[in-house]
Structure formats: structure tokens, C-alpha cells
Amino acid sequence: MSAQTTTPVGAAASPAASPAARPGAGRTGRWLALASRHRVALTLAFLVVFPWIAPYQALAANILVLGLYALGFNLLFGYTGLLSFGHAAFLGGGAYGSGIAIVHYGLHPVLALVAGTLLATLIAVAMGALAIRTRGIYFAMTTLALSMCVYYAFYQAESFTGGENGLRGINVPSLSLPGFRLDLLNPTVKYYAVLAVVGLAVWLFSRLLSSPFGAALEAIRENENRAQACGYDVRRMKLVAFVISGALCGLAGALQAIHLSIVPIETMHYSTSGQAVMMALLGGMGTFFGPFVGAATFSLLQDGLTTLTSHWQLFVGAIFIAFVLFLPLGIWGEVLARLRRAGW
Amino acid sequence: MVSGIPVPRAPVAAPPILSAQGLGKAFGKFRALSGVTVDFPEGGITAIIGPNGAGKSTFFNLISGAVPPSEGRVLFRGRDITGLPPHRFARMGIAKSFQITNVFPHLTVRENVRVAAQARNVRVPLFRDRSAFPELTERAEALLGAVGLGHRLDRLARELAHGEQRALEIAVALAAEPSLLLLDEPTAGMSPEETRAMMDLVQRLAETCTLILVEHKMKLVMGLCRRLVVLHQGQLLAEGTPDDIRAHPEVRRVYLGKSA
Numbered sequence: 365m366s367a368q369t370t371t372p373v374g375a376a377a378s379p380a381a382s383p384a385a386r387p388g389a390g391r392t393g394r395w396l397a398l399a400s401r402h403r404v405a406l407t408l409a410f411l412v413v414f415p416w417i418a419p420y421q422a423l424a425a426n427i428l429v430l431g432l433y434a435l436g437f438n439l440l441f442g443y444t445g446l447l448s449f450g451h452a453a454f455l456g457g458g459a460y461g462s463g464i465a466i467v468h469y470g471l472h473p474v475l476a477l478v479a480g481t482l483l484a485t486l487i488a489v490a491m492g493a494l495a496i497r498t499r500g501i502y503f504a505m506t507t508l509a510l511s512m513c514v515y516y517a518f519y520q521a522e523s524f525t526g527g528e529n530g531l532r533g534i535n536v537p538s539l540s541l542p543g544f545r546l547d548l549l550n551p552t553v554k555y556y557a558v559l560a561v562v563g564l565a566v567w568l569f570s571r572l573l574s575s576p577f578g579a580a581l582e583a584i585r586e587n588e589n590r591a592q593a594c595g596y597d598v599r600r601m602k603l604v605a606f607v608i609s610g611a612l613c614g615l616a617g618a619l620q621a622i623h624l625s626i627v628p629i630e631t632m633h634y635s636t637s638g639q640a641v642m643m644a645l646l647g648g649m650g651t652f653f654g655p656f657v658g659a660a661t662f663s664l665l666q667d668g669l670t671t672l673t674s675h676w677q678l679f680v681g682a683i684f685i686a687f688v689l690f691l692p693l694g695i696w697g698e699v700l701a702r703l704r705r706a707g708w
Numbered sequence: 709m710v711s712g713i714p715v716p717r718a719p720v721a722a723p724p725i726l727s728a729q730g731l732g733k734a735f736g737k738f739r740a741l742s743g744v745t746v747d748f749p750e751g752g753i754t755a756i757i758g759p760n761g762a763g764k765s766t767f768f769n770l771i772s773g774a775v776p777p778s779e780g781r782v783l784f785r786g787r788d789i790t791g792l793p794p795h796r797f798a799r800m801g802i803a804k805s806f807q808i809t810n811v812f813p814h815l816t817v818r819e820n821v822r823v824a825a826q827a828r829n830v831r832v833p834l835f836r837d838r839s840a841f842p843e844l845t846e847r848a849e850a851l852l853g854a855v856g857l858g859h860r861l862d863r864l865a866r867e868l869a870h871g872e873q874r875a876l877e878i879a880v881a882l883a884a885e886p887s888l889l890l891l892d893e894p895t896a897g898m899s900p901e902e903t904r905a906m907m908d909l910v911q912r913l914a915e916t917c918t919l920i921l922v923e924h925k926m927k928l929v930m931g932l933c934r935r936l937v938v939l940h941q942g943q944l945l946a947e948g949t950p951d952d953i954r955a956h957p958e959v960r961r962v963y964l965g966k967s968a
Binding site: 568571572574575576577578579580582583586587589590591592593594595596597598601604 | 772774793794795797798799803804806810811812813814815819822823824826827828829832833834835836837838841880881883884
């Protein structure tokens with residue numbers, strides 16, 4: 365029908381109609397759809413065997429925690445389309461919250477995780493309420509400025525946070541739960557204890573993404589004005605996404621404090637916010653598994669390069685720029701795109 | 709035809725569905741629109757026409773809630789809705805399509821309409837699965853069939869041809885079951901075939917809800933709309949039936965004179 369049409373005005377109309385352009389068609393598409401349905405199980409299966417392929421187990425636990433940090437960040441960046449430069453405030457808030465609960469109040473580690481997550485959530489409510497009034501680069505700058513305010517507040521509260529020296533002495537040698545006791549000095553046990561918490565968060569995250577709320581967030585990312593014209597209260601939904609993202613990053617921080625038994629003040633520094641952006645982009649923004657790939661890549665690069673040179677950040681920066689220029693989908697995003705294109 | 713679309717109302721002398729009362733908008737010192745008072749009757753199609761720069765798009769943005777007016781009020785079924793945020797307009801049953809194609813480019817065609825249908829609910833559950841609401845998917849597919857996109861459900865929106873994207877946008881707007889649909893130049897940039905298909909669609913839609921559309925090409929709308937509102941240099945020049953407008957001396961001078 366469209367063969368004999370001469371379209372003077374809508375000339376741009378025809379090329380998109382080429383057949384078989386739909387990505388994810390065929391057998392690859394079916395496998396990817398299946399994998400996507402079982403994304404939580406597959407992610408957890410990988411994380412269960414991960415310590416046995418990582419160079420050493422303490423690094424594996426680092427990557428796990430950073431992966432959760434990048435996952436929380438990705439909810440806002442990859443799925444809602446909001447670029448925040450202030451997520452260090454949530455990682456740090458969670459870390460200080462749980463660290464202070466243990467050091468100053470002797471709370472049970474599980475309660476300390478809750479305390480850390482709550483503190484990060486509160487910070488996220490305050491920061492989010494102010495930041496979502498702005499868009500684009502102004503949003504990024506507002507979150508950056510607010511996170512620096514939080515940084516200085518924690519820096520100044522030396523009696524609580526240890527100020528410049530960081531919060532030290534978060535000693536959790538063992539975890540006693542009803543019925544059994546876990547020896548956290550054993551790195552393998554510690555890894556799987558952290559994984560239990562991260563696994564729960566990953567499951568919740570997946571539920572959130574496949575919910576109607578997750579669908580609405582994607583609509584906001586795709587076209588904010590259209591979403592609003594459809595009847596979505598875009599501001600409120602952005603705030604909810606911001607707070608959930610902050611809470612997930614706070615949980616990551618709370619785990620990190622217990623894992624490292626120290627909270628360095630740099631946890632809250634804006635370079636840590638930049639690290640979240642880097643991990644999300646290295647792994648693949650808006651992909652489910654990407655944040656863990658990004659966290660692993662970043663940590664392995666850091667680990668490998670620091671043994672070679674003290675200027676490791678220079679090389680990480682160069683690699684990051686190369687990714688932005690040549691692999692904008694990130695490692696995992698590129699893998700998925702290639703599988704889709706392969707289409708056998 | 710499509711289930712769920714409001715039942716057509718009898719075109720009796722009902723109170724207006726939408727009224728503009730002394731609407732005006734100034735951008736700095738430039739007055740794009742001033743003192744426009746028009747009632748839009750319920751049912752059928754009303755077209756807003758006028759030459760370039762007449763203030764059509766500004767007027768559209770004011771009555772669709774995209775931009776707050778500098779003066780005047782907008783009433784929907786007698787209720788003052790001036791200055792309400794855009795999502796509240798949508799919740800009340802006012803849907804719109806934009807002049808520039810405005811869909812969710814990286815979502816599938818089906819998901820575009822499904823997510824729009826979902827927006828009707830005030831509460832958006834955080835932890836229930838999307839698949840727990842099959843009626844939304846069914847509704848999306850029925851609407852897409854009605855606008856002629858039933859064979860494109862699994863495509864990404866950005867892969868569609870221009871005319872198809874406009875049709876998709878109308879399905880997105882209809883998903884919320886509006887009683888009033890506002891269309892800003894629905895045939896802009898379309899080929900003659902696409903334009904004809906779009907006008908057919910517009911005509912069919914008018915059987916089920918009230919339509920107000922902005923159109924640059926007067927000839928297109930003369931045949932199908934019940935009423936016309938003519939804007940010129942930011943002011944209301946005339947309103948009435950197509951016959952009234954054709955006979956109106958001022959309109960003939962500023963508008964028809966050029967294109968005839």
C-alpha cells in the first residue's frame with residue numbers, strides 16, 4: 365500500500381516500517397524474556413558463587429555492598445531518569461547511622477542496619493523535597509550542594525562521628541540471632557551474611573520495578589510532560605523514588621560500616637557520589653544486573669591499579685571516559701544489546 | 709465499538725463542558741492572547757482556527773492546563789480549574805495530545821497505552837505486579853486496535869512512522885477515558901494519506917467524547933466540526949457554525965482572503 369505513495373510532507377515516515385526491526389524477536393528474545401522474569405534468582409545465583417571467582421573474599425563483600433549502592437542509585441538514574449550527584453549523603457548517612465548505633469549505643473547489628481537505613485531515609489526526604497523542584501542539571505547541582513551540607517554537618521559533629529578521623533571501632537565480631545550465632549571474623553560467613561541482606565533488597569527492588577509504580581517511573585523517565593498529562597503526579601512520584609533510592613543506598617552504607625568496621629569521612633564526600641554515577645554507567649544504566657557488574661569492574665580496577673601506581677584514579681578516569689564515548693550502554697547494557705541484535 | 713469509552717450524549721442544549729472567561733497570557737511585554745471568552749458545548753468537534761501567530765497554541769496551552777493564564781479563568785463543567793497542575797486536569801477527564809509528537813519512545817506501543825490507562829487510578833501500588841491488572845492491558849490493546857495500531861503492539865514507540873506515532877498519542881490520550889479531548893494540530897507534518905486517516909479517526913472519536921482541536925488548515929475542519937472559534941492577533945475574532953464563519957466578513961478578510 366505504501367509502495368506507490370508519494371509523501372511530500374511526512375517523508376520521514378517510511379523507513380521505520382522495515383520488517384523484523386523489533387529487537388528481542390526470535391529465540392534470543394525468548395531466552396532474554398525468560399532471564400528477565402527470573403532476574404532475581406539469576407542475580408542471586410551469581411552472587412552466591414561470586415566469592416569463589418573473586419580474587420579474595422573481602423573484596424567480594426566490598427563489591428556486594430557497592431553493588432547495592434549502585435543498584436539504589438540506578439533506581440533514580442536508570443529507571444526514573446534523574447541524575448543525582450548527592451548519593452554519598454545516603455551511603456554515608458546509612459554508614460554513620462549504623463556505626464553510631466553500634467559504637468555509642470551498643471545496638472544489635474540488625475537494629476543498627478535499621479537505624480542506618482532510617483537515618484539515610486530521613487536525609488533523603490529532606491534532600492528530595494528540595495531537589496525535585498528542579499530539573500536536569502539544576503537537579504544534579506542541588507543534590508550535590510545539599511549532600512555537601514550533610515557532609516559538613518557530619519564533619520563538624522566530631523563527638524558523634526569522629527570528624528576528620530572517621531568513625532572507628534565498629535567491632536562486630538559475631539552476629540547472634542535466635543537459635544544460632546554467626547562468626548563474622550570468618551570472611552566467607554561474613555560475605556553470606558551480607559548477601560542475605562543484599563538478596564532481600566534485590567528482591568524488593570525487582571518487585572518495585574515490575575509494579576505499576578515502576579511502570580510509572582519509566583514513563584516519567586521517557587517523557588515527563590506526557591506522564592503528567594496522563595494524570596501522574598510526577599513530583600510526588602519522583603520524591604517517592606528519590607526516598608526509596610536513598611533508603612537502598614543507606615542500607616548499603618549500613619552494611620559497609622559493619623563490613624569495614626570503620627566509616628571514613630570520605631564515605632560522604634562528593635567523590636563517592638561520583639563513584640555511584642561511574643558504577644552505574646560502567647555496568648549499564650537502567651539494567652537490573654548492571655550495577656553489580658559496574659561495582660565489580662570499578663573495584664577490580666581500583667584493586668589492580670593501586671598495586672601498580674598511586675595515580676590509579678587517573679587510569680580509572682581514562683577508562684571511564686572511554687566507556688562514555690565508545691560503550692555508552694555500559695558493559696551489561698552492551699551485552700544485552702548484542703544478544704538482542706544477534707537474534708538467532 | 710471500543711468498550712469503556714463514554715457513551716455518546718444527546719446533543720441537547722447542555723451547559724458548556726469548558727468555558728474560557730477573559731483568558732489572556734502575556735510573555736513579558738508581549739501579549740500573546742487577551743480577553744478571550746468562549747463556551748465550548750458538550751459533544752461534537754469544535755475547531756480553533758486562525759492564521760499563524762493568532763495565539764492558537766497559547767490558547768490551547770491555557771485551556772489544557774500546560775501554562776497558567778495571566779488573566780481570566782477556565783471552567784470545566786462549571787468548576788474553576790484555573791491554575792491546577794496538569795495531572796489534575798487529566799484526572800478530571802481532560803486529555804490532550806501535543807503539537808509535537810509526545811509518546812514514551814523506548815516503551816512498547818502496548819506499554820505506552822497501558823501505563824497511560826493505569827494513571828487513572830490515584831493510587832499506584834508499589835509492590836504488586838503489573839500483570840495483576842490484566843484489564844489495563846486489554847483496554848490498551850482494544851484502543852490500539854481502534855486507532856489502527858493493532859498490528860504494532862510489540863514495537864517500540866520510536867520505531868513507528870510519524871503518522872502512526874500521532875495515532876499512538878491519541879490512543880495514549882484516550883486511555884484515561886476522557887470526556888474532553890484536546891488535540892493540538894493533529895495533522896501537523898503528515899502526508900495526505902496520513903492526514904485523511906487522522907481526520908477519519910477524529911470523526912469517529914467525536915461520537916464518543918467532546919473534541920476541541922487546534923488546526924491551521926481551515927479547509928480540513930470545515931467539513932467535520934460543529935463549531936469554529938477564530939482567533940486573530942491574540943483576540944477572539946468570531947465564533948459560530950461553519951456557515952456563520954464562512955459568511956463572516958472579518959474572517960473572510962483576514963483568513964479566507966489569503967487561502968482562497
